[in-house]
Amino acid sequence: MPSILFVCLGNICRSPLAEGALRAEATRLGLELIVDSAGTGDWHAGEPPDERAQAVALRHGVDISALRARQVRLADFRRFTHVIALDHDNLAKLRKLAPADATAELSLLLDHVEGREGQAVADPWFGDAAGFEVTWAEVTAAARKLAARLRL
């Protein structure tokens, strides 16, 4: 079964939104997937998603309130088939961290969306609700593409 880990910096804004979006899309398609998220940093470990992230997901019908932040672990590189970074910094950190026996395919989230290849999902942390809507739109677009690809 495909298993996807989304990774951002704090695991309280972007990656929990990506997790919620992909889980919702998988449910919609009746697709069995393991979906999780983590941060390269550990400052927010154990915390629920940022309230603005919870709010934007809920506005789109997805409840991410039960998620709790955690830091990426070395075992993740073998446990998941796909480890997907939300931006270049976090992708670079993952490449450095990846153990020699890693089996997960590493990629950048927007590389899965035609026309957005090589682009980062901007950190909405310092912005307002409008920024979180942009994040939601981006992770939703990527979740649709990923789910369609994983369904094949």
Ligand code: 4NP
């Ligand atoms: P995220 O956003 O990486 O999308 O979860 C951030 C959340 C918190 C911090 C940075 C980014 N922080 O510095 O605490």
